Amino acid sequence: MSQYPNLEAALKYYFGYDNFRPGQRQVIENALSNRDSLIVMPTGGGKSLCFQLPALIKKGLTVVVSPLIALMQDQVEALRKNGIAATFLNSSLNSYQTRSREQYIIQGKVKLLYVAPERLVSDRFLPFLDLVHHQVGISAFAIDEAHCVSEWGHDFRPEYRQLILLRKRYPDVPTWALTATATDRVRSDIIQQLGLKEPSIHIASFNRQNLYYEVRPKKKNAYAELLELIRETPGSGIVYCLTRKKVDEITFKLQHDKVSALPYHAGLTDEERTQNQTRFIRDDVRVMVATIAFGMGINKPDVRFVIHSDIPRNLESYYQESGRAGRDGEPSRCTLFYSYGDVKIIEYLINQKSDSQEQLIAKQQLRQMIDYAEGTDCRRTIQLSYFGERFTGNCGNCDNCRYPKPVQDWTLEAMKFLSCVARCKEKFGMGHIIDVLRGAKTQKITQYEHDKLSTYGIGKDKSADEWRMLGRSLLHQGLLEQSTDGYAVLKLNALSWEIMRRQRTVSVAVSVTQKITWNEGSTQATEAELLLQRLRSLRKKLADEQSVPPYIIFADSTLKLMAQVKPQTKDEFAKLSGVGIHKLAQYGEKFIAEIRAYCQELGLQEQKTNPTSFVSFPSNTELQTLELYQQGLSISEIAKKRNLSPKTITGHIANLIEKNQLGDLNQLVPVEKQQKILQVLNTLGDVALTPIKEYLGDSYSFEEILFVRSKWRQHSRN
Known part of the structure; x- marks a missing residue:
């Protein structure tokens, strides 16, 4: 029996959900027991709820550290729409607004306070925090986007390093560190840099099952293919580009082709960027074309597609950027256009770095990204192995699994490859191993006398690309390892030796050229879809009146339930997932009236059935x-x-x-x-x-x- 039996009731009351997502309840129970925590939960996994619900249950104020103004304002707005006392303090406020909010906090009228790290550690703010701690009590510090604390993360921010002073100043206040992505190294760094004491650690699966991943070769008609993708995929989307010039070029072409699109890059003024982002979030424009500067500060859950028109620099960035699709758990699409020309551009940029170690790491990260783009294994297997998570493959929701390449037995070739790694004493990278196998006459081979090895020249029957395909597959399947120091040295593991002892076979998917299509389902409008469009229009109207994004009124998933169940009383409406007590009072009658009007127009009989009979939710x-x-x-x-x-x-x-x-x-x-x-x-x-x-x-x-x-x-x- 749980120590906290009423958590589901609190979840429904405040947020309208009947059940927790996997892992959430345990994280919340740990938070309520005043333990430090490190929570690694992918985008769309319900990370925010893991600190928001404990904040409402615990006494005192929970201080949330968030790096971007847009992100904190968005979360505060969503909490207020659920009737929750939350506020933020940042540079967008004038002195009167700041003082007014500080007064509310001192009076104990606020449960969640969002601040940027720079403000939190400032000489002016810390005395105010001391006063809050004395008058009201600080229940916890929630450090969102905690990967920013680590130099090994994809978005290091030096000001996050100063947050260690919270532990020194308030040693008895628990700290909860939360992030969507973190490798082993980054996780260790977060614990050390924030001074977490014996934290409970929760690492959810990085597998985003609702996302379809595909890689397409970038050909001369790449724009026409990109346009077709956007036209055939309903809903909002983001197109990422490597340069500002490319952003402006694609935006211009899309606008010319009657697709509502806006640009986002560092060449625009702050005002233009903010305005364009707001229009995208509020569904006034369908597509945002952007450099990687865009996205971290948005909390838009209903992005249906993310297209990378150029290859990203590393796999972690790609996981983050593509992961901005489908945060609401609905089916969404992630497409990467890949060409060797883009690789050469990134290599040139890497070579401009002055620090040789930085260059090495960046080159290895780029190689991993190329491995992903050219890989024939399940895309999820490749992604998840990067984060240290083993996945068996055959996800059924990527191009390599839906349209599998022919699988061949390459056990003999794998034995040759791994034997060569062993003969070279596990001190070299893939390129050199392939050169030895193919009997190349390079200076490096001569220098180390590797032309005298028994494996020299035994792989002349295969091309360098075929050996590289095998090497990548061995890495992706966990049958071989690679150092992470920038040199990408190949290392054998226990499974490698099993192959060399003939105790394990190796199958490899061999690449073939194939036209890939994606179909989420029938495009024929059903009765429920017609009602859904009306409910979306009502949601947009209410959102515009209140100057908030539509998803803050109700999530897409909740609208779909309304269209399916057609609740026509407040009792029925309250049972929908996503309808809390506050939203029932604020919006219930308006949406019920729209549903009733629709049913009357079509001559549909009034629903008498309990809505939960249509939608059954999983138990804990x-x-x-x-x-x-x-x-x-x-x-x-x-x-x-x-x-x-x-x-x-x-x-x-x-x-x-x-x-x-x-x-x-x-x-x-x-x-x-x-x-x-x-x-x-x-x-x-x-x-x-x-x-x-x-x-x-x-x-x-x-x-x-x-x-x-x-x-x-x-x-x-x-």
């Missing part, structure tokens, strides 16, 4: 199973870890499939079996498992039939 125990399943654990492993029977876990997974939380069955049931079971279900209907098994025979298990039946039921209801 099912969500715990889901989190472990997404980490790659088998049913038996989950059962052992949770001290439950495999039959119980199987039931959880079946329910999760039926509740549309698990879309891909390929890891549970072979595709050909799925098709056969579906044929039987379509013939017999929704019957018990035994008649289906009798029909199919002993080669089909009850579990396989159960999982496919759950999927069939989920589709039947939609």
